[in-house]
Amino acid sequence: xxxxxxxxxxxxxxxxxxxxxxxxxxxxxxxxxxxxxxxxxxxxxxxxxxxxxxxxxxxxxxxxxxxxxxxxxxxxxxxxxxxxxxxxxxxxxxxxxxxxxxxxxxxxxxxxxxxxxxxxxxxxxxxxxxxxxxxxxxxxxxxxxxxxxxxxxxxxxxxxxxxxxxxxxxxxxxxxxxxxxxxxxxxxxxxxxxxxxxxxxxxxxxxxxxxxxxxxxxxxxxxxxxxxxxxxxxxxxxxxxxxxxxxxxxxxxxxxxxxxx
Amino acid sequence: xxxxxxxxxxxxxxxxxxxxxxxxxxxxxxxxxxxxxxxxxxxxxxxxxxxxxxxxxxxxxxxxxxxxxxxxxxxxxxxxxxxxxxxxxxxxxxxxxxxxxxxxxxxxxxxxxxxxxxxxxxxxxxxxxxxxxxxxxxxxxxxxxxxxxxxxxxxxxxxxxxxxxxxxxxxxxxxxxxxxxxxxxxxxxxxxxxxxxxxxxxxxxxxxxxxxxxxxxxxxxxxxxxxxxxxxxxxxxxxxxxxxxxxxxxxxxxxxxxxxxxxxxxxxxxxxxxxxxxxxxxxxxxxxxxxxxxxxxxxxxxxxxxxxxxxxxxxxxxxxxxxxxxxxxxxxxxxxxxxxxxxxxxxxxxxxxxxxxxxxxxxxxxxxxxxxxxxxxxxxxxxxxxxxxxxxxxxxxxxxxxxxxxxxxxxxxxxxxxxxxxxxxxxxxxxxxxxxxxxxxx
Numbered sequence: 001x002x003x004x005x006x007x008x009x010x011x012x013x014x015x016x017x018x019x020x021x022x023x024x025x026x027x028x029x030x031x032x033x034x035x036x037x038x039x040x041x042x043x044x045x046x047x048x049x050x051x052x053x054x055x056x057x058x059x060x061x062x063x064x065x066x067x068x069x070x071x072x073x074x075x076x077x078x079x080x081x082x083x084x085x086x087x088x089x090x091x092x093x094x095x096x097x098x099x100x101x102x103x104x105x106x107x108x109x110x111x112x113x114x115x116x117x118x119x120x121x122x123x124x125x126x127x128x129x130x131x132x133x134x135x136x137x138x139x140x141x142x143x144x145x146x147x148x149x150x151x152x153x154x155x156x157x158x159x160x161x162x163x164x165x166x167x168x169x170x171x172x173x174x175x176x177x178x179x180x181x182x183x184x185x186x187x188x189x190x191x192x193x194x195x196x197x198x199x200x201x202x203x204x205x206x207x208x209x210x211x212x213x214x215x216x217x218x219x220x221x222x223x224x225x226x227x228x229x230x231x232x233x234x235x236x237x238x239x240x241x242x243x244x245x246x247x248x249x250x251x252x253x254x255x256x257x258x259x260x261x
Numbered sequence: 262x263x264x265x266x267x268x269x270x271x272x273x274x275x276x277x278x279x280x281x282x283x284x285x286x287x288x289x290x291x292x293x294x295x296x297x298x299x300x301x302x303x304x305x306x307x308x309x310x311x312x313x314x315x316x317x318x319x320x321x322x323x324x325x326x327x328x329x330x331x332x333x334x335x336x337x338x339x340x341x342x343x344x345x346x347x348x349x350x351x352x353x354x355x356x357x358x359x360x361x362x363x364x365x366x367x368x369x370x371x372x373x374x375x376x377x378x379x380x381x382x383x384x385x386x387x388x389x390x391x392x393x394x395x396x397x398x399x400x401x402x403x404x405x406x407x408x409x410x411x412x413x414x415x416x417x418x419x420x421x422x423x424x425x426x427x428x429x430x431x432x433x434x435x436x437x438x439x440x441x442x443x444x445x446x447x448x449x450x451x452x453x454x455x456x457x458x459x460x461x462x463x464x465x466x467x468x469x470x471x472x473x474x475x476x477x478x479x480x481x482x483x484x485x486x487x488x489x490x491x492x493x494x495x496x497x498x499x500x501x502x503x504x505x506x507x508x509x510x511x512x513x514x515x516x517x518x519x520x521x522x523x524x525x526x527x528x529x530x531x532x533x534x535x536x537x538x539x540x541x542x543x544x545x546x547x548x549x550x551x552x553x554x555x556x557x558x559x560x561x562x563x564x565x566x567x568x569x570x571x572x573x574x575x576x577x578x579x580x581x582x583x584x585x586x587x588x589x590x591x592x593x594x595x596x597x598x599x600x601x602x603x604x605x606x607x608x609x610x611x612x613x614x615x616x617x618x619x620x621x622x623x624x625x626x627x628x629x630x631x632x633x634x635x636x637x638x639x640x641x642x643x644x645x646x647x648x649x650x651x652x653x654x655x656x657x658x659x660x661x662x663x664x665x666x667x668x669x670x671x672x673x674x675x676x677x678x679x680x681x682x683x684x685x686x687x688x689x690x691x692x693x694x695x696x697x698x699x700x701x702x703x
Binding site for chain 2: 007
């Protein structure tokens with residue numbers, strides 16, 4: 001990165017608190033593909049001058065995959081540790097690029113003593129745009145066909161369908177909706193801890209079914225808002241040997257590219 | 262002897278409703294076998310949800326064809342039940358078309374004409390449903406999991422409703438024809454039966470018309486009693502239980518899974534550096550420890566989940582949108598509810614026979630619902646979104662996964678690895694926590 005990423009510890013040492021805590025998440029921290037999403041988001045925040053901190057080494061898994069696999073012990077161990085750290089920094093607002101982190105922090109932490117305002121990166125950027133801080137221009141994506149794959153944990157789980165679409169519309173791209181979108185969106189196949197295991201026996205994998213649907217519109221880009229969806233759709237596109245023609249990109253990557261960041 | 266009709270009627274009425282009440286009590290008792298759950302918060306939102314979803318059918322119409330046909334049958338069913346009041350009064354007191362004496366001529370005509378139109382709409386509805394289900398090949402209605410009783414049950418319901426409506430129209434036509442001949446006082450208006458069946462009935466003799474009117478009246482009445490008592494054995498229970506199911510529905514965000522309080526206490530104790538691990542538990546603390554984590558059998562599920570199992574009408578909207586099912590995996594959310602109900606019924610019969618539940622060596626897990634089904638779920642909530650009456654099969658899947666992991670350590674190996682990683686490295690992959698910020702320097 002050509003600018004400095006500051007941790008909460010560094011802010012605290014200066015006696016300051018950033019506007020928002022960016023919760024990077026495990027995928028965003030370790031997965032090579034998801035790291036690009038993390039960086040793109042940081043570039044946008046940096047460009048428009050949003051002060052943000054990360055936890056860095058103090059961040060842990062939110063516990064989402066353990067929870068949904070049924071392991072309440074491991075989940076709460078993570079959750080209570082994270083809450084202790086977040087409360088120690090008196091964190092008020094959290095933004096995250098992962099709908100699974102977003103859902104867990106927002107919905108499952110409060111009853112364990114973690115009360116924060118949690119937003120998904122698309123919601124955060126939408127607000128910045130409405131406040132006039134973020135300006136989006138179509139740039140490279142003007143007129144190109146983009147289809148958006150709703151992440152279950154942003155959409156159905158938390159009723160957020162508009163924020164990602166509002167951002168995409170600002171790219172002046174041709175946004176085409178799949179038949180299974182919004183409340184009827186089809187899972188990418190990774191949720192509920194499926195990301196970490198082989199799928200059960202069936203006719204085909206879920207991400208193949210979903211990618212097939214997305215590719216039927218012959219888009220230039222399949223837009224995602226979740227690092228796991230991103231992986232699953234990327235694998236799907238490769239399965240159909242379309243990775244030369246069709247890009248799978250997170251919305252923040254599209255915004256960063258449109259802006260030549 | 263002139264009262265014999267009324268006496269028979271009264272006996273049938275009392276027996277019919279009595280048996281029905283007995284069935285309802287049995288269902289109530291079985292639901293009580295589940296764990297208590299507090300869903301008495303947000304009362305106004307609950308009433309609103311029930312009014313919108315159960316009475317207003319707001320989710321049914323998301324699939325317009327089935328939704329509108331269902332609306333015909335639903336509205337017809339509700340309004341035609343007002344007719345039941347008239348039948349009961351007429352039956353007990355030997356009156357004829359009792360409501361006409363209260364409603365006045367014009368309004369009674371309007372009332373009977375409305376019923377006629379609705380009866381026709383119900384007939385259209387059930388005929389199309391029958392064709393859709395048996396010949397048209399709607400995938401969710403022709404899946405293997407419905408073979409046997411569920412399929413027959415569905416057809417019986419449609420046939421009974423069809424027969425009841427036909428009897429209703431026959432009764433009206435005979436009445437109308439007799440009114441035309443001046444043999445019965447003129448009450449009501451019968452636009453459908455007079456035009457559809459009227460021309461045929463005009464040729465019948467007076468005696469046969471009287472007989473037909475009476476016979477159809479009795480058939481209609483006995484049919485309603487029969488249908489009411491058939492409900493207990495049928496998936497058609499939803500006509501009653503859709504109401505409590507929507508009232509008790511989960512109002513939280515779909516992504517919010519419950520946190521086990523008993524675990525919180527343990528972990529807090531673990532994390533507290535001042536806690537004495539050997540300290541005797543505080544008075545009464547022992548009762549807080551759950552006997553079991555998650556659900557292995559129906560006793561471990563909560564009462565709303567059991568109510569859900571009885572409320573499911575097996576429409577399969579959940580299964581038709583389930584990503585696992587779509588891609589050929591064994592999981593079917595509908596089947597999760599059906600199997601829960603089957604097991605609950607089995608336990609109920611066990612209690613009927615033995616006075617209390619005697620271990621039968623079976624469990625909901627493995628004997629009914631397999632691990633393979635449970636592990637195929639992506640927790641995407643497509644099923645709960647699709648359910649027209651807000652049932653929650655996902656919560657059952659989740660509780661059973663909890664049992665598998667926390668009681669039996671029976672997760673798939675890769676998931677065990679993931680959980681170990683989360684526990685030791687604070688990430689689902691085996692990376693060092695100290696490397697979390699490496700991306701910033703790449």
